[in-house]
Amino acid sequence: MGTSEETSKSIARGSLEPMGQLRGASNGSLLCRDDSGDLFVYKPVSGESPLWDFARDTLCRREVAAANLDRLLGWDLVPPTRWTDEGPMGPGMVQKWVEEVDELRPVNIFDTHNVPIGWLSVLQAIDQDGSAVTLAHEPSEQLARMSLFDAVVNNADRKAGHVLADKNGRVFGIDHGVCFHEEPKLRTVLWGWVDAQIPPKLLRDLTGLGSDLGNFHPEIDPFLSETESRELRGRIAELVHTEAFPRPSAQWPAIPWPVF
Ligand SMILES: Nc1ncnc2c1ncn2[C@@H]1O[C@H](COP(=O)(O)OP(=O)(O)O)[C@@H](O)[C@H]1O
Ligand SMILES: [Mg+2]
Numbered sequence: 210m211g212t213s214e215e216t217s218k219s220i221a222r223g224s225l226e227p228m229g230q231l232r233g234a235s236n237g238s239l240l241c242r243d244d245s246g247d248l249f250v251y252k253p254v255s256g257e258s259p260l261w262d263f264a265r266d267t268l269c270r271r272e273v274a275a276a277n278l279d280r281l282l283g284w285d286l287v288p289p290t291r292w293t294d295e296g297p298m299g300p301g302m303v304q305k306w307v308e309e310v311d312e313l314r315p316v317n318i319f320d321t322h323n324v325p326i327g328w329l330s331v332l333q334a335i336d337q338d339g340s341a342v343t344l345a346h347e348p349s350e351q352l353a354r355m356s357l358f359d360a361v362v363n364n365a366d367r368k369a370g371h372v373l374a375d376k377n378g379r380v381f382g383i384d385h386g387v388c389f390h391e392e393p394k395l396r397t398v399l400w401g402w403v404d405a406q407i408p409p410k411l412l413r414d415l416t417g418l419g420s421d422l423g424n425f426h427p428e429i430d431p432f433l434s435e436t437e438s439r440e441l442r443g444r445i446a447e448l449v450h451t452e453a454f455p456r457p458s459a460q461w462p463a464i465p466w467p468v469f
Pocket of ligand 1: 231232233234235236237238250288304305306307308309370371373383384385386
Protein backbone atom coordinates (compact mmCIF):
# COMPACT_ATOMS: atom_id res chain seq x y z
CA MET A 210 0.00 0.00 0.00
CA GLY A 211 1.13 3.57 -0.55
CA THR A 212 0.12 7.22 -0.49
CA SER A 213 -1.33 7.53 -3.94
CA GLU A 214 -2.02 11.04 -5.15
CA GLU A 215 -5.71 10.27 -4.78
CA THR A 216 -5.54 9.13 -1.16
CA SER A 217 -3.52 12.18 -0.32
CA LYS A 218 -6.07 14.53 -1.93
CA SER A 219 -8.98 12.88 -0.18
CA ILE A 220 -7.44 13.97 3.14
CA ALA A 221 -8.68 17.59 3.00
CA ARG A 222 -9.94 19.00 -0.29
CA GLY A 223 -9.00 22.51 -1.30
CA SER A 224 -8.05 25.04 1.34
CA LEU A 225 -8.25 24.60 5.10
CA GLU A 226 -10.36 27.11 7.00
CA PRO A 227 -9.34 27.43 10.67
CA MET A 228 -12.26 27.11 13.10
CA GLY A 229 -10.45 27.25 16.42
CA GLN A 230 -7.60 26.08 18.59
CA LEU A 231 -7.73 22.46 19.85
CA ARG A 232 -8.57 22.19 23.51
CA GLY A 233 -5.91 20.47 25.60
CA ALA A 234 -3.27 20.75 22.91
CA SER A 235 0.30 21.41 23.98
CA ASN A 236 1.14 22.61 20.48
CA GLY A 237 -0.55 25.24 18.30
CA SER A 238 -3.00 22.84 16.67
CA LEU A 239 -6.15 23.95 14.87
CA LEU A 240 -9.47 22.41 14.02
CA CYS A 241 -10.11 23.20 10.35
CA ARG A 242 -12.77 22.68 7.71
CA ASP A 243 -11.98 21.85 4.12
CA ASP A 244 -13.95 22.93 1.03
CA SER A 245 -16.39 20.06 1.38
CA GLY A 246 -17.06 20.84 5.07
CA ASP A 247 -15.14 17.85 6.48
CA LEU A 248 -13.23 18.46 9.71
CA PHE A 249 -9.48 18.07 10.14
CA VAL A 250 -6.80 18.64 12.71
CA TYR A 251 -4.05 20.82 11.29
CA LYS A 252 -0.77 21.00 13.17
CA PRO A 253 1.60 23.54 11.65
CA VAL A 254 5.34 23.13 12.22
CA SER A 255 5.30 26.80 13.26
CA GLY A 256 3.05 25.91 16.22
CA GLU A 257 5.34 23.25 17.70
CA SER A 258 6.57 23.86 21.25
CA PRO A 259 10.24 22.96 21.71
CA LEU A 260 10.95 19.81 23.76
CA TRP A 261 14.17 18.93 25.56
CA ASP A 262 14.54 15.53 23.97
CA PHE A 263 13.20 15.86 20.41
CA ALA A 264 14.84 17.90 17.65
CA ARG A 265 13.02 21.18 16.94
CA ASP A 266 10.37 21.35 14.23
CA THR A 267 10.22 17.57 13.73
CA LEU A 268 7.00 16.61 15.53
CA CYS A 269 4.64 16.97 12.54
CA ARG A 270 7.00 14.91 10.43
CA ARG A 271 6.85 12.14 13.04
CA GLU A 272 3.05 12.23 12.96
CA VAL A 273 3.09 11.67 9.20
CA ALA A 274 5.69 8.89 9.46
CA ALA A 275 3.56 7.14 12.12
CA ALA A 276 0.43 7.35 9.94
CA ASN A 277 2.35 6.04 6.91
CA LEU A 278 3.73 3.17 8.95
CA ASP A 279 0.23 2.26 10.11
CA ARG A 280 -0.85 2.19 6.47
CA LEU A 281 2.04 -0.11 5.58
CA LEU A 282 0.95 -2.46 8.35
CA GLY A 283 -2.68 -2.23 7.24
CA TRP A 284 -3.74 -1.86 10.87
CA ASP A 285 -6.09 1.14 10.47
CA LEU A 286 -5.10 2.72 13.76
CA VAL A 287 -4.29 6.28 12.74
CA PRO A 288 -6.95 8.51 11.15
CA PRO A 289 -6.04 9.43 7.54
CA THR A 290 -3.09 11.83 7.81
CA ARG A 291 -0.78 13.57 5.39
CA TRP A 292 1.82 16.28 5.08
CA THR A 293 0.82 19.69 3.69
CA ASP A 294 2.96 22.55 2.43
CA GLU A 295 -0.04 24.81 2.04
CA GLY A 296 -1.76 25.09 5.40
CA PRO A 297 -3.00 28.51 6.62
CA MET A 298 0.00 28.71 9.00
CA GLY A 299 2.53 27.06 6.72
CA PRO A 300 3.75 23.46 6.36
CA GLY A 301 2.53 20.83 8.77
CA MET A 302 0.31 17.81 9.10
CA VAL A 303 -3.40 17.35 8.40
CA GLN A 304 -5.43 14.59 10.01
CA LYS A 305 -9.04 13.61 9.71
CA TRP A 306 -11.07 14.57 12.77
CA VAL A 307 -12.61 11.64 14.66
CA GLU A 308 -15.91 12.38 16.38
CA GLU A 309 -15.16 10.80 19.73
CA VAL A 310 -17.83 9.08 21.83
CA ASP A 311 -16.73 9.40 25.46
CA GLU A 312 -18.85 6.52 26.73
CA LEU A 313 -17.01 4.10 24.45
CA ARG A 314 -13.54 5.02 25.72
CA PRO A 315 -11.38 1.90 25.31
CA VAL A 316 -8.98 3.04 28.09
CA ASN A 317 -10.34 4.48 31.31
CA ILE A 318 -10.06 4.87 35.06
CA PHE A 319 -12.60 2.94 37.16
CA ASP A 320 -13.51 2.46 40.74
CA THR A 321 -11.41 -0.64 41.47
CA HIS A 322 -14.52 -2.76 42.09
CA ASN A 323 -16.14 -1.66 38.83
CA VAL A 324 -13.59 -2.56 36.18
CA PRO A 325 -15.57 -4.06 33.26
CA ILE A 326 -15.29 -7.84 33.12
CA GLY A 327 -12.42 -9.00 30.93
CA TRP A 328 -10.69 -5.61 30.81
CA LEU A 329 -6.98 -5.58 31.49
CA SER A 330 -5.80 -3.65 34.55
CA VAL A 331 -2.68 -1.56 34.16
CA LEU A 332 -2.33 0.53 37.31
CA GLN A 333 -3.89 0.75 40.77
CA ALA A 334 -3.97 4.06 42.61
CA ILE A 335 -5.77 5.98 45.34
CA ASP A 336 -7.72 9.05 44.20
CA GLN A 337 -8.11 12.42 46.01
CA ASP A 338 -10.99 11.00 48.11
CA GLY A 339 -8.98 7.99 49.25
CA SER A 340 -10.87 5.53 46.99
CA ALA A 341 -9.07 2.77 45.13
CA VAL A 342 -9.10 3.32 41.36
CA THR A 343 -7.79 1.23 38.48
CA LEU A 344 -6.56 2.20 35.04
CA ALA A 345 -7.72 -0.47 32.61
CA HIS A 346 -8.20 -1.04 28.90
CA GLU A 347 -10.25 -3.26 26.63
CA PRO A 348 -8.75 -6.61 25.67
CA SER A 349 -9.54 -5.94 21.99
CA GLU A 350 -7.39 -6.89 19.02
CA GLN A 351 -7.32 -3.26 17.89
CA LEU A 352 -5.66 -2.26 21.19
CA ALA A 353 -3.27 -5.21 20.96
CA ARG A 354 -2.23 -3.87 17.58
CA MET A 355 -1.91 -0.37 19.00
CA SER A 356 0.31 -1.63 21.78
CA LEU A 357 2.61 -3.27 19.20
CA PHE A 358 2.42 -0.23 16.94
CA ASP A 359 3.58 1.94 19.86
CA ALA A 360 6.49 -0.40 20.47
CA VAL A 361 7.44 -0.16 16.79
CA VAL A 362 7.22 3.64 16.59
CA ASN A 363 8.64 4.04 20.12
CA ASN A 364 5.69 6.16 21.23
CA ALA A 365 6.64 8.31 24.23
CA ASP A 366 3.08 9.48 24.93
CA ARG A 367 0.23 6.98 24.48
CA LYS A 368 -2.15 8.58 26.95
CA ALA A 369 -5.70 7.29 27.49
CA GLY A 370 -6.83 10.52 25.81
CA HIS A 371 -4.88 9.58 22.69
CA VAL A 372 -7.08 6.51 22.14
CA LEU A 373 -10.45 7.49 20.66
CA ALA A 374 -13.56 5.52 19.75
CA ASP A 375 -16.13 6.78 17.26
CA LYS A 376 -19.86 6.09 17.32
CA ASN A 377 -19.34 2.75 15.58
CA GLY A 378 -16.88 1.71 18.26
CA ARG A 379 -13.96 1.99 15.84
CA VAL A 380 -10.80 2.73 17.75
CA PHE A 381 -8.15 5.24 16.63
CA GLY A 382 -4.79 6.37 17.96
CA ILE A 383 -3.88 10.05 17.70
CA ASP A 384 -1.01 12.40 18.61
CA HIS A 385 2.13 10.69 17.32
CA GLY A 386 4.40 13.74 17.52
CA VAL A 387 6.75 12.23 20.09
CA CYS A 388 7.52 8.94 18.32
CA PHE A 389 10.59 7.49 16.62
CA HIS A 390 13.18 8.88 19.04
CA GLU A 391 16.46 7.02 18.65
CA GLU A 392 16.53 6.11 22.35
CA PRO A 393 13.95 3.79 23.95
CA LYS A 394 11.11 5.96 25.26
CA LEU A 395 8.04 3.75 25.14
CA ARG A 396 5.50 5.31 27.50
CA THR A 397 1.96 4.04 27.24
CA VAL A 398 -1.21 3.06 29.07
CA LEU A 399 -1.49 -0.13 26.97
CA TRP A 400 0.43 -2.57 29.16
CA GLY A 401 -2.26 -5.26 29.27
CA TRP A 402 -0.19 -7.83 27.37
CA VAL A 403 3.30 -7.51 28.85
CA ASP A 404 5.41 -10.54 27.78
CA ALA A 405 2.41 -12.25 26.14
CA GLN A 406 3.05 -14.04 22.87
CA ILE A 407 2.30 -11.94 19.78
CA PRO A 408 -0.60 -13.57 17.85
CA PRO A 409 0.64 -15.23 14.60
CA LYS A 410 -1.30 -12.88 12.32
CA LEU A 411 0.20 -9.77 13.93
CA LEU A 412 3.64 -11.34 13.91
CA ARG A 413 3.31 -11.92 10.16
CA ASP A 414 2.30 -8.28 9.72
CA LEU A 415 5.41 -7.16 11.62
CA THR A 416 7.64 -9.45 9.59
CA GLY A 417 6.03 -8.06 6.43
CA LEU A 418 6.63 -4.52 7.63
CA GLY A 419 10.31 -5.29 8.13
CA SER A 420 10.68 -6.48 4.54
CA ASP A 421 8.48 -3.67 3.12
CA LEU A 422 10.71 -1.11 4.76
CA GLY A 423 13.91 -2.64 3.42
CA ASN A 424 16.82 -0.24 3.75
CA PHE A 425 14.85 2.78 2.65
CA HIS A 426 11.16 3.56 2.32
CA PRO A 427 10.06 6.79 0.61
CA GLU A 428 7.05 7.26 2.90
CA ILE A 429 8.96 6.74 6.15
CA ASP A 430 12.64 7.53 6.02
CA PRO A 431 12.49 11.09 4.62
CA PHE A 432 10.62 12.04 7.82
CA LEU A 433 13.26 10.61 10.18
CA SER A 434 16.97 10.97 10.92
CA GLU A 435 19.33 8.23 9.78
CA THR A 436 19.77 6.93 13.32
CA GLU A 437 16.02 6.95 13.90
CA SER A 438 15.48 4.96 10.70
CA ARG A 439 18.04 2.40 11.81
CA GLU A 440 16.59 2.09 15.31
CA LEU A 441 13.08 1.66 13.84
CA ARG A 442 14.26 -1.39 11.91
CA GLY A 443 16.00 -2.66 15.04
CA ARG A 444 12.78 -2.46 17.08
CA ILE A 445 10.82 -4.37 14.44
CA ALA A 446 13.52 -7.06 14.26
CA GLU A 447 13.51 -7.35 18.05
CA LEU A 448 9.73 -7.85 18.23
CA VAL A 449 9.85 -10.43 15.44
CA HIS A 450 12.68 -12.20 17.24
CA THR A 451 11.18 -12.25 20.76
CA GLU A 452 7.63 -12.83 19.45
CA ALA A 453 6.47 -11.15 22.65
CA PHE A 454 4.69 -7.93 23.61
CA PRO A 455 7.11 -5.42 25.13
CA ARG A 456 7.69 -4.97 28.85
CA PRO A 457 8.22 -1.65 30.64
CA SER A 458 11.80 -0.42 30.84
CA ALA A 459 13.44 -0.06 34.23
CA GLN A 460 15.19 3.10 32.99
CA TRP A 461 12.17 5.07 31.91
CA PRO A 462 8.72 5.97 33.32
CA ALA A 463 6.40 3.43 31.71
CA ILE A 464 3.13 5.32 32.06
CA PRO A 465 2.50 8.85 30.74
CA TRP A 466 1.46 11.50 33.23
CA PRO A 467 -1.24 12.73 33.31
CA VAL A 468 -2.83 9.52 32.13
CA PHE A 469 -5.45 11.43 30.07
N1 LIG B 1 -7.75 13.39 14.71
C1 LIG B 1 -8.37 13.77 15.83
N2 LIG B 1 -9.69 13.48 16.00
C2 LIG B 1 -10.34 13.87 17.11
N3 LIG B 1 -9.79 14.55 18.12
C3 LIG B 1 -8.48 14.86 18.01
C4 LIG B 1 -7.69 14.49 16.87
N4 LIG B 1 -6.43 14.95 17.05
C5 LIG B 1 -6.45 15.59 18.23
N5 LIG B 1 -7.67 15.55 18.83
C6 LIG B 1 -8.10 16.15 20.11
O1 LIG B 1 -7.30 17.29 20.38
C7 LIG B 1 -6.51 17.09 21.56
C8 LIG B 1 -5.11 17.67 21.33
O2 LIG B 1 -4.52 17.03 20.22
P1 LIG B 1 -3.11 16.31 20.34
O3 LIG B 1 -2.87 15.58 19.08
O4 LIG B 1 -3.05 15.52 21.59
O5 LIG B 1 -2.20 17.60 20.37
P2 LIG B 1 -0.82 17.91 21.09
O6 LIG B 1 0.25 17.44 20.16
O7 LIG B 1 -0.79 19.37 21.21
O8 LIG B 1 -0.85 17.18 22.41
C9 LIG B 1 -6.50 15.57 21.75
O9 LIG B 1 -6.30 15.21 23.08
C10 LIG B 1 -7.89 15.19 21.26
O10 LIG B 1 -8.85 15.45 22.24
MG1 LIG C 1 -1.66 15.34 23.13
